[in-house]
Amino acid sequence: MTNFDYYSPTRFVFGKDTEAKTGELVKKAGARKTLIVFGSGSAEKSGLLQRMRTSLQDAGIRSIDFGGIRPNPKSGPVYKGIEICKKENIDFVLAVGGGSVIDSAKAIAMGAVDDGDFWDFHAHTRMPQKALPIGVVLTIPAAGSEGSGNSVITQDKTLLKRSATGECLRPRFSILNPELTYTLPNYQTACGIADMMSHIFERYFTNEPGVDLTDRMCEGVLKTIISAAPQAIAKPDNYEARATLMWAGTIAHINLLGLGRIEDWSSHAFEHELSALYDVTHGAGLAIVFPAWLRYQLHHHNPQKIAQFATRVFDIPTSGSAENIGEKGIAALSAFWTSLGLPFKLKQIKGFEEADIPLMTQKIKMTRPNELGNYNPLNYTDIETVYRSML
Amino acid sequence: MTNFDYYSPTRFVFGKDTEAKTGELVKKAGARKTLIVFGSGSAEKSGLLQRMRTSLQDAGIRSIDFGGIRPNPKSGPVYKGIEICKKENIDFVLAVGGGSVIDSAKAIAMGAVDDGDFWDFHAHTRMPQKALPIGVVLTIPAAGSEGSGNSVITQDKTLLKRSATGECLRPRFSILNPELTYTLPNYQTACGIADMMSHIFERYFTNEPGVDLTDRMCEGVLKTIISAAPQAIAKPDNYEARATLMWAGTIAHINLLGLGRIEDWSSHAFEHELSALYDVTHGAGLAIVFPAWLRYQLHHHNPQKIAQFATRVFDIPTSGSAENIGEKGIAALSAFWTSLGLPFKLKQIKGFEEADIPLMTQKIKMTRPNELGNYNPLNYTDIETVYRSML
Numbered sequence: 136m137t138n139f140d141y142y143s144p145t146r147f148v149f150g151k152d153t154e155a156k157t158g159e160l161v162k163k164a165g166a167r168k169t170l171i172v173f174g175s176g177s178a179e180k181s182g183l184l185q186r187m188r189t190s191l192q193d194a195g196i197r198s199i200d201f202g203g204i205r206p207n208p209k210s211g212p213v214y215k216g217i218e219i220c221k222k223e224n225i226d227f228v229l230a231v232g233g234g235s236v237i238d239s240a241k242a243i244a245m246g247a248v249d250d251g252d253f254w255d256f257h258a259h260t261r262m263p264q265k266a267l268p269i270g271v272v273l274t275i276p277a278a279g280s281e282g283s284g285n286s287v288i289t290q291d292k293t294l295l296k297r298s299a300t301g302e303c304l305r306p307r308f309s310i311l312n313p314e315l316t317y318t319l320p321n322y323q324t325a326c327g328i329a330d331m332m333s334h335i336f337e338r339y340f341t342n343e344p345g346v347d348l349t350d351r352m353c354e355g356v357l358k359t360i361i362s363a364a365p366q367a368i369a370k371p372d373n374y375e376a377r378a379t380l381m382w383a384g385t386i387a388h389i390n391l392l393g394l395g396r397i398e399d400w401s402s403h404a405f406e407h408e409l410s411a412l413y414d415v416t417h418g419a420g421l422a423i424v425f426p427a428w429l430r431y432q433l434h435h436h437n438p439q440k441i442a443q444f445a446t447r448v449f450d451i452p453t454s455g456s457a458e459n460i461g462e463k464g465i466a467a468l469s470a471f472w473t474s475l476g477l478p479f480k481l482k483q484i485k486g487f488e489e490a491d492i493p494l495m496t497q498k499i500k501m502t503r504p505n506e507l508g509n510y511n512p513l514n515y516t517d518i519e520t521v522y523r524s525m526l
Numbered sequence: 527m528t529n530f531d532y533y534s535p536t537r538f539v540f541g542k543d544t545e546a547k548t549g550e551l552v553k554k555a556g557a558r559k560t561l562i563v564f565g566s567g568s569a570e571k572s573g574l575l576q577r578m579r580t581s582l583q584d585a586g587i588r589s590i591d592f593g594g595i596r597p598n599p600k601s602g603p604v605y606k607g608i609e610i611c612k613k614e615n616i617d618f619v620l621a622v623g624g625g626s627v628i629d630s631a632k633a634i635a636m637g638a639v640d641d642g643d644f645w646d647f648h649a650h651t652r653m654p655q656k657a658l659p660i661g662v663v664l665t666i667p668a669a670g671s672e673g674s675g676n677s678v679i680t681q682d683k684t685l686l687k688r689s690a691t692g693e694c695l696r697p698r699f700s701i702l703n704p705e706l707t708y709t710l711p712n713y714q715t716a717c718g719i720a721d722m723m724s725h726i727f728e729r730y731f732t733n734e735p736g737v738d739l740t741d742r743m744c745e746g747v748l749k750t751i752i753s754a755a756p757q758a759i760a761k762p763d764n765y766e767a768r769a770t771l772m773w774a775g776t777i778a779h780i781n782l783l784g785l786g787r788i789e790d791w792s793s794h795a796f797e798h799e800l801s802a803l804y805d806v807t808h809g810a811g812l813a814i815v816f817p818a819w820l821r822y823q824l825h826h827h828n829p830q831k832i833a834q835f836a837t838r839v840f841d842i843p844t845s846g847s848a849e850n851i852g853e854k855g856i857a858a859l860s861a862f863w864t865s866l867g868l869p870f871k872l873k874q875i876k877g878f879e880e881a882d883i884p885l886m887t888q889k890i891k892m893t894r895p896n897e898l899g900n901y902n903p904l905n906y907t908d909i910e911t912v913y914r915s916m917l
Contacts, residue, residue, distance in 0.1 A: 136541075136765075136766060136769045136770070136773075137541065138540060138541025138542060138544065139538075139540050139541060140537065140538070140539050140540070141537070141538040141540065142535075142536075142537040142538070143534060143535075144533075144534075144535040145533075146531065146532070146533040147530075147531070147532040147533070148531050149529060149530050149531070149532065149785070149786070150527075150528065150529025150530060150786075151529060153529065344766060345765070345766030345767075345769060345770065347750050347753065347754075347770065348746075348747065348750040348754075348770050348773060348774055348777075351745075351746030351747065351749055351750050352743050352746045352747065352777075354742075354746060355739075355742030355743045355745060355746040356739065356742070356743065358742055359738050359739040359742050362738065363738075363739075374527075374736070375527060375735060375736030376736075378527045378736060378786070379527070379736065379738065379739050382527075382739060382785070382786070383739055386739075386743075391782070394540070394773070395540070395541075395769070395773070
């Protein structure tokens with residue numbers, strides 16, 4: 136087990152009707168004027184946004200709307216949000232939505248108290264040290280941004296999709312009401328499931344010894360997601376299934392499941408190039424990438440760990456070689472994801488062209504000049520091979 | 527799943543040599559003069575205390591020693607510590623030790639900023655609202671107080687052992703170096719294991735539906751503790767085993783495993799009366815109490831949950847009735863604990879007398895005039911019956 140520093144100061148307010156507490160929580164953070172960041176319409180249509188405005192108003196807090204954030208969020212709206220914050224003396228950023236909205240809100244919150252270009256933090260030329268306080272009302276369980284210190288944004292001009300990390304990006308509070316997810320389309324629910332499971336996988340596949348405690352916690356969360364997923368798809372207003380998925384999505388990414396381990400994160404790098412280029416939903420991209428990465432590793436490095444995953448998560452019998460058990464586990468994972476309606480091949484992505492593979496590989500290399508990942512680091516040729524195995 | 531509010535702002539600094547960061551962390555909390563609370567000699571003998579003094583001094587922080595805290599900590603030293611804090615203008619309380627030291631430090635930290643009697647908070651006549659900031663350097667993984675908002679103290683004159691709870695009691699930081707636990711006697715290691723497992727059990731046995739996510743996380747942590755325990759006992763300087771137990775003890779009690787559930791806590795009530803009366807180590811008392819409580823419940827309420835515990839944690843085969851499977855699980859638990867050298871009957875406690883059972887039952891009733899626990903609430907007669915089943 137490696138040394139670690141674990142700090143997760145976000146207050147999670149979970150359950151039915153909890154969004155009514157928004158105004159009170161923003162007020163507790165000492166705020167007076169809030170930027171409400173949201174997406175492209177569903178929060179307005181459902182009436183949630185109006186309830187947020189009212190809740191803030193009741194707590195004596197002024198607010199300005201800032202909508203229109205799109206999936207795979209871009210730098211353009213972030214710059215615009217920063218400008219409004221500075222001009223309007225905003226002192227709190229409230230994200231009402233899923234990962235894209237939250238990540239944009241975090242980038243805005245950093246930029247609002249900074250004189251330079253916020254992209255420096257995503258390009259890793261500067262580390263974020265301060266930000267306006269951030270609050271979250273979550274509507275899509277997937278990205279885990281409601282409990283993380285990360286923000287993933289795509290730069291407009293370069294289509295580089297990059298992540299900034301800092302303690303100042305951890306939300307002061309995150310409100311999680313599973314009922315707000317009842318109206319999610321099944322495809323989006325499925326994408327969220329692939330996303331949260333991948334957050335666990337990126338941490339699970341490690342060479343670090345002595346990590347059985349987190350291994351077993353990872354496996355427990357994965358098993359539960361696999362059991363709850365079809366229930367939420369079959370009956371979108373199944374409260375217990377929605378609640379399980381919502382909290383699992385947070386647990387998957389507050390880094391509790393990565394403590395004491397050297398994590399990998401190759402699959403996210405592979406996927407970020409897909410969603411930057413084709414605007415595919417992140418979780419759908421991961422459903423294509425992850426089994427391919429896992430199968431490549433199965434034949435190149437420590438198949439025992441992959442066999443452990445197969446037996447403990449998918450109850451694959453322990454007879455046969457590790458490769459054989461691992462292969463069955465990967466097949467079970469792919470079958471599970473496709474049963475939810477997720478893609479499994481690159482050709483299922485709209486706009487995908489095989490000729491783009493060298494470009495995507497090149498883009499990964501731009502920020503990772505040496506090797507990719509930690510479980511079994513991949514070089515340029517390996518990355519291209521893994522991409523081609525998704526064809 | 528019930529609604530919940532989860533807030534765990536403690537920074538956990540885990541791993542080898544991490545105690546060297548103490549001064550820096552205390553300084554970061556804005557402190558200038560620290561009360562170092564410790565136990566009865568081992569921290570001094572091992573040189574740990576001297577390293578703490580030096581670390582604080584190097585960070586420009588003055589400190590005053592306050593040692594002599596004993597297991598099952600009493601109110602007397604707490605009053606003394608409060609007096610010193612007030613007189614010496616202490617602005618930070620650093621606990622160097624296990625649960626007794628930390629709980630005393632928390633009580634001192636509350637009392638130091640209060641004009642009334644700190645016992646009010648333990649007697650639940652007032653709720654704690656503020657306290658001096660608290661830091662922890664943990665030497666015994668067991669009580670979980672390093673990550674909790676609780677403090678358990680026994681009142682000298684009445685021998686009432688009671689718990690105060692408040693967010694202000696959560697430590698600012700907790701330093702966890704597994705190497706500091708190498709010198710723990712095996713019996714104390716074993717008591718810690720029973721304690722942390724019981725913290726999970728108190729949360730696990732619930733009637734709340736839709737809690738499979740936390741069920742599976744509980745089971746994963748329990749399985750890992752059961753696997754690591756004999757390794758730490760056989761080889762006290764096995765870093766991985768010690769690290770697993772240390773982090774498991776924290777995870778067991780930061781309430782992550784109790785979210786969305788109605789917890790029970792009867793067994794702790796039973797045990798508190800034992801340790802208040804006979805000064806038995808809390809974990810040893812729990813090793814006697816818990817199987818007895820569980821066996822009583824097996825024949826009175828929801829044996830399916832107890833069977834689930836048996837099959838998932840102790841791999842008991844699923845054939846037979848729930849009562850039968852549950853009985854095998856309870857037997858496996860008792861066998862595991864006795865294999866670590868823990869007691870399993872009241873008569874193994876020094877000073878125990880059967881005639882004390884009505885007194886202990888009466889003392890439980892004093893603060894719980896109605897019924898005890900939530901899984902299957904116990905009345906006066908039930909409590910006495912459970913105590914007698916431990917004879």
